[in-house]
Amino acid sequence: MADLTNEFVAKIREAAANKSPLIIEGSGSKRWYGNAVESQQTLSTTGHTGILDYDPAELVLTARAGTTIADLEKALAERGQMLPFEPPRYAIGSTLGGVIAAGLSGPARPYAGGVRDFVLGLHMIDGKGDVLKFGGQVMKNVAGYDVSRLMVGSLGVLGLITQVSLKVLPIPPAQSTLCFELSEAAAIHQVNAWSAKPLPITGSVWSQGILSVRLAGARAAVASAEDQLGGTKLPPEMAAKLWGDLQDQTHPFFDKAQGTAGGRQLWRLSLPAIAPAIDANVPGADMQLIEWGGAQRWLWSDAAPETIRKLARSMGGHAVQFNNQHAVGDVFDALPPGLLAIHQRLKNTFDPHGAFNPGRLYQGL
């Protein structure tokens, strides 16, 4: 437990004065996410740790950014609570700050909400070295613009997150996973049709012809949903492994050696849940894993980036080259000019000297 805020402020002021940008890093577990950055200097948050406030009756936990997700999950589990957005951990040391800055959420995303839905407030240091406090530790707060949520997924280009308050929730008393043999198109339709009913669905995945649906909630609700849906019930330990592997992307589908063979790369397509099955002629359509009731589709493909991006855009979503080691060009979809201008002005407001993560989100930011 140490408060390194003053140390960070000094480093940031120095970097801003010398115009020598810093790479903000927690454990480095997601170094491969976003565009590769050129600067050499790293500012590590790993020493800035500690849970500062946690009262289960408030459903709020406040911790320093370098605290590991593992430590947070342990403290929460002791009181029967959890992080509802199920952040991917990738490595044992994965930090709270990194999870917020990357903004990635796990299987529960469409049902419980994503990282952004659970951030109540945060402290950050901007590019001038000022410590700023936004939001708070309460559930409802509309005082001023929602800068806390703006920081979620910002990949550190606006400032260094030093402290975060999260809404947390009780661990549901019962959980169950049901499996169904279904084609891609049928699975997408089925899981959406079920989601329109009052069923306690909290996760779904389709891979290799099998749709798996996770139910969680009150015992009675899970039991009656099991009766309604049918299917084959997965033994609890296998179910726990399945959802854990999806959350952390340790599922065999994400195996790099296998996936990148033949010059393929991993694409994340973020689409409206009911977007149709991807055309079989699209390279990689046969190497797919579908989560989030159809709203997140993973694809190992050797198609030209523009082909995949056009496909995602035509369906109302967007596409990300998930690992920058194999990326061709920018990893994210380009922004329309109007939105890019807003991004640039926000960058100038929070980081006028370009002290943080240059280019990690977009060139020039």
Added chain:
Amino acid sequence: MRAKQQRLVEALSSVLPSTNLLWQKEDTAPYECDGLAAYRTLPLAVALPENEAQVQAVLKLCNEFGVPVVPRGAGTGLSGGAMPIQEGIVLSTAKMNQILDIDPLSRRATLQPGVRNLAISDAAAPYGLYYAPDPSSQIACSIGGNVAENSGGVHCLKYGLTVNNVIQVRAVLMDGEVVEFGTEALDAPGLDLLAVMIGSEGMLAVVTEVLVRLVPKPPVARVIMASFDDMTKAGNAVADVIAAGLIPAGLEMMDKAATRAVEEFVHAGYDLDAEAILLCESDGTEEEVTEEIERMSAVLRQSGAIRIQVSQSEAERMVFWSGRKNAFPAAGRISPDYYCMDGTIPKKAIATLLSQIKEMEDRYGLRCMNVFHAGDGNMHPLILFDGSDEDQWHRAEDFGNEILEACVALGGTVTGEHGVGIEKINTMCVQFEEKERDAFFGVKAAFDPAKLLNPDKVIPTLHRCAEYGRMHVHRGQLPHADLPRF
């Protein structure tokens, strides 16, 4: 008509049908305030565009003229966010009121900004779906205004606020450019500008289309009405329910003053001797609700509830809720005017704040009744006063500000769901330091560099805070020596 107004009206006439432009005093008067009627200003004109192209044209024109624009939804806001600016116009989205699409399979509705909140749920009902955020004004307030205010309601704890239920917003920037915040998917490339847009109180862009998430309507809902003979016990009961791992669909509290006022109005059978009444709702399947109601009742009994009643029918559930939902009109019935506050505090501080408010009632010589969203600590003290008495209004204002400052001191915020608008702009000086306020100005300028969209709201200038600070110190030295005590 003044020359400036004349030039502006002439120019606006070229882009709007004559029925969609108001400029004569008798026509613009209804727009001089929103739900916060104590603050009024007449605008130069009111534009009522029917489509996005007209919104673009109006904004482009005002941008050229350098005329400020105040966007307005249904005008039900409680913080003066839609109060006009004297040298500006009001842009009302009320005429853009079409539900463009309801897709039951993807559980989404595409809406024009003027669609009423309740109309969304009504239209979704045939599919067994509804739109979750339910502010008390839902019969009248519009989705565009909900986006501007990040509106909540009584079911936020379980179902979230507007920010958790809106997928995409289409809007027009002050220079007339159309932008889309978010995609039709669950996230978008780049920074989460959608999150900033929601709750931005009409200061960043004018909303022209909203894509919202619909959720399945739970087949069953039942509510527990629990009485407590002590406010602290009631406050602790709220914490005990949550600590037991229960997330009620609604968890609301009323103090004795509120209970008595509403009982006279709705005759719901509330326990008039109770110091506090707690309404605790469970929704879901029959089995789920039965299980939850049992667990909730046990916790409430353990926490010292002296009377517990569970609604036995949908009609009875509505009766139990009727008092809570009618707290504002009930206040209006027993007092010529009331001033509704909206601070949020950590749940553990509820009893502390209520005892502080009790003490303030004596000091300001005004009564206050308390209704609140206990589950998320969002307090709505209703200060009762007579607006025809100037002194009473000033005392009510000071009383309100002191409550909000107490909320900040207890680790909370000056507004949970009503917005800052013009009403709470001074207390923003207490909640935020100069550097955060500067960052807010920076965010504003990133979307609206000319600072013409609803300017001078929400973020106080350094000068204003200095003024407020001076008043503050003065008050600290001489606490209300001039106030009559009774």
